[in-house]
Amino acid sequence: MSKMSSKPGLRTGPEEKVQDGMLERRHAVKTLLGDTSDILIVTGLAGAKDDVLAAAGDVPNAYTLSGAMGAATAMGLGLALAQPKKRVFVVTGEGELLMNVGTLATVGVLNPPNLSIVCVDNERYGETGWQESHTGRGVDMAKMAEGGCIPNVRTVTKESELKDAGQMLRESNGTSFVLVKVAPTDAPSIHRSRDASWHKGRFREALLGSN
């Protein structure tokens, strides 16, 4: 049988180093988020969760998932609608976003002005053995966001583009979406409590004054 072109490239692990011309994920996410003290954050699981913990610390205003893969963007939408005066960031990996790509359409037609989505795209399912994801094979999440009617969409591949993209996420009057392409390095996992109910209470106490 001839090799099927639809098969992914075989990957056996992460890259040891960030290659020239690629962004390092921790640095990229930290730069895009900027000052995290005045924003609310919902993250997807695995690498995206660790990027935010590295950038912001284990803080009450960041709700980090370790399951329910695909939920982060819709959860951020519910929060953004509930808190229109706060800027809400969703930080999610491309694997998670692919699981529920329709949410981009749900968000796009509502276009909440205070919702900002960062898709950290390393083109791998890093948590499960570094298998190549669809984005390493031509799928473009920024085009999906544009196709979902999200008005402010940008792809970031270079250091020089991070600052402007961060400003767009912070200031745009309409939902914004940044696809940041990062090197598939194995940034170490960061420990925090995985008690989702405890995190919920901490988040609500900090934001609302009581749980």
Add this chain to the structure above:
Amino acid sequence: MADAPAWQDQLYDLLRQENITQFSYVPDAGHRILINRSIADPDVHSVSVTTEEEGVALQAGAHLGGARSVLLMQSSGVGNCVNFFSLIQHGRFPFLTFVSMRGDFGEGNPWQFAMGQATQPVLEASGITCVRVDSPEDVIPTAKAACTMAYQSEQAVAVLLTQKLLGAKAFSTGGA
């Protein structure tokens, strides 16, 4: 389409009295009045989701932000939600859904039975308390009880609006 029974408007009024400000749904004939009232109501967010599980995550996010949200879905949509129910159960988020049943009393489309008959077991296996409504006079008292369970006691509750209540959708032998 026939006039909607009075309980549908009364149910919307009740949900608004309960301060629900986010209505999410995949369009469904059984919830037509609730959906249309939420679209017409300038004081609520009417969130047309592409799949029902988004409405589960939306409720968790709403609760983080101090708002109340409700998911309106057909029984087939329950099957789309299952993994996201882990967020509700593990996070002990309040959760309220109204489920218009298919695949039960008088169903004429055999495709509806598998998920319709699995709906309540799947919800209960996911930690969600189910209350069934078979008659119009029970809708409002049951909905009030469900709101108290969800928003005061922070439980996960599904109100199943059965085909005895809604009436089975009419199918000709060539339909759907």
